[in-house]
Amino acid sequence: MTHRRRPRWVFGAVVLLAALALQVLGANPAVSQTAEVTVWGARDDPGLDPGAPVWSQIAPLEVPLSAQGMTYPQGTLSVPTLGVRAVMHQRALYVRVSWQDPTRDDVTARTEQFSDAVALQFPANAAASVPSVCMGQADAGVNIWQWRADSERGVQAALADAFPRAAIDAVPTTVGPLYPARAAGNPYAATDAGPVQNLVATGFGTLGPAPEVAVSGRGVYQGDGWAVVFRRPFSAPGPDQPSFSVGQQTDLALAVWNGSKGDRNGMKSVSSFVRLVFNGASPDAAPPRQGTPVVIWYLVGAPWAFGLLFGLALAVRQLRRRA
């Protein structure tokens, strides 16, 4: 081994050992730089009402979604986004999600109808991880809270609207062979559990309902879109579900289904990962409403514009010289 190569091998071995040590210890050297949603502390219980006063005190974080079934130049010229707000009250987390949807899809009486829905995805270990997990890795699960519009509306109401002339002689009241889906534990059929499904995935092909019905929610169609509130206590109701606490940070990803576009299962719009920061302070402590400080424009915009113009000028000068 030459004199020059020996230090390189030693150096490489040290690097490998350092990387191995970080992996064994789970000590992530990087820091997430995604946008963050602050979980403020609410003085009063906001309940499941998307119109509760506390929500108007908090500016939403606009989270952009992947473009499904549309492309920017052909669509409505608006980037699909979700508005996310979060508060805590008496050790319970409330997350309000709102998005624009001109069609109200909460009736799935026919096979060609699909429901509007929204889902929140948390890592089972509530700590910001980089890179963030997705639908569970082999060594880390995720907890998914999914709200469905058709579950919110209710099967009976939906059927009545879809088939107004239908006559019902009698409704069976016993669970069993007359309600096979419910008897089999299909969470979608468990209408008494509310419109939110609490799902757990520890890896591919493992998505299933959590035994605990700990997440509640309510959605309201507001004319041009939906607003949905999720609620769950801080303490983890079961395994593979995160517990929350003040001062903590965790990853959050969101997904939206637009029923009228045929979204269902994996066909959905998803957001990039954001961080949920459990601040706990009152929204009153947030700085007063104001526009983006001018310094931000100068910090980002001016040097970029100057550099672009300078580069173009240099390029033009070089082209002229060659000519």
Place this chain on the structure above:
Amino acid sequence: MAAGRALVGHIEAQARASGGDLVWWLVRVTVLAGAAELLLLRLLTRTAVHIPGIATLGGPYLVVVELGRFAYYLGAVLLSLTLVGLAWMLARRASPAAVTAAASLLLFLGAAVAARLGLIGDAVLAPISVLAVEIIMLAGATRLGAARRASVLLFGSAFLVSSAYALFQANATETAGTVSFAWLLPIGEFIVLVWCVEAPLLLRRRPDRASMMWGIAVALATLIALRMGEATTKILLLWDLGLAGYLPDLAYALAFGTLAYALSRAVRSGTSSVATALGLLIVGGLGLHSTYQTGFVLAGLAMLSFDSDGGSSSEVRDRAL
């Protein structure tokens, strides 16, 4: 005495030369580690979930996941050393642009470490990251030929526009503002696709058939993936590379195909600096995701701006393209 001074000078020169070679070796290994992490961890683990019945391969899959995680930790360690090494090499040069770029690399690295230790928050880290990218972009653009300047400005601009959204949005949230900057995102995405199409101009050599086949294959694969599995493909694009899929499918196919051609051509022709720089920027992705990815972007822009040939960095000359 004179002999002693000559010996010290010789040793210093050897150290400089071997140091430059070490940094070059470091950068290349960093790209490989980052590419492995991108493929195994970011791409494979997020693709496998959509493959039905793969649960029977749980054991091998676990091995692959652990390898991907090791690649991530290895990439992070190597990247930190790479940034220090690049800063050291740039600082040794006489040009103000290089020294400024070196300072920005160290500034970012220091901010990333401070953020990891909890000493500063995202409110400080994000502007520093954006500023570091700006400085390297501008410093490089003042001294390059047309093709490299365009490449540096295009990718840098795309990154800044995409990052500006997160920067403004975070600021708007903290100040309870209501201005929306979502319209910036498709602009950033468009600029980065233009960067992809411009990549072949970095290479002055005549095209070769093998690279063209690679480019065509990647373009077709992209188009098929977007047409057959739009939802999954766009999720992967967003979470792996920061591209949300706002533009027509053909635009992505064309962009990825030309980028693949340029990368293949650079590797096959021995233009190491271009191949390394492109690899670093691909691993880094678009927008602010983590200090890990931002570090790759900074290293890639530094390579593109200040390293113009495929040899040792100690032999770099300022060649206009």
